[in-house]
Amino acid sequence: EPEVTQTPSHQVTQMGQEVILRCVPISNHLYFYWYRQILGQKVEFLVSFYNNEISEKSEIFDDQFSVERPDGSNFTLKIRSTKLEDSAMYFCASSVLRGGIEQFFGPGTRLTVL
């Protein structure tokens, strides 16, 4: 069964460093998403991406964040200069369509900023 994969499973970085979180969505999916879950808090929407551009983003997704689909398979989230409060689990998701359609989630990348 096809699934969304994410690498690495755990990333530790120093404050101020850049990190890139990688995702491989399901191959026939067209819509891609990033979410984060700070420990003990709810899952929060960050950004959605379609046709090589951002379709929607939350207020969390500021200039420190960027997304890219560098090739036909990967979907990346870059945090330019990490802060302590960026420590969280980051989930990638993909869907065939938008608008109330199931999103398939990856296992997540746990980011720890020291």
Next chain:
Amino acid sequence: AQSVTQLDSHVSVSEGTPVLLRCNYSSSYSPSLFWYVQHPNKGLQLLLKYTSAATLVKGINGFEAEFKKSETSFHLTKPSAHMSDAAEYFCVVIIRDDKIIFGKGTRLHILP
């Protein structure tokens, strides 16, 4: 404003007894509602979804949920809990397009 409220942060039931995880939503639009489950160190897995068809929705692993518009609820139930059901459960609303709102989650504990 759109929101999702999961009324219990933790629920404990004995194996073999019924499970009830509560979810209420607030939406100006006609919502699509989902329940996801997250096992430790795993991604989010869809249990079931409501998208304005039948109000009683059956999902995987014996779970079901009933959409009650008058009560703005979408509670998740299972007649008989199994040890493998121990996990975190999220009620999710998709309001429009792909704008998605998660509840805070309910951790389900199964007692032997």
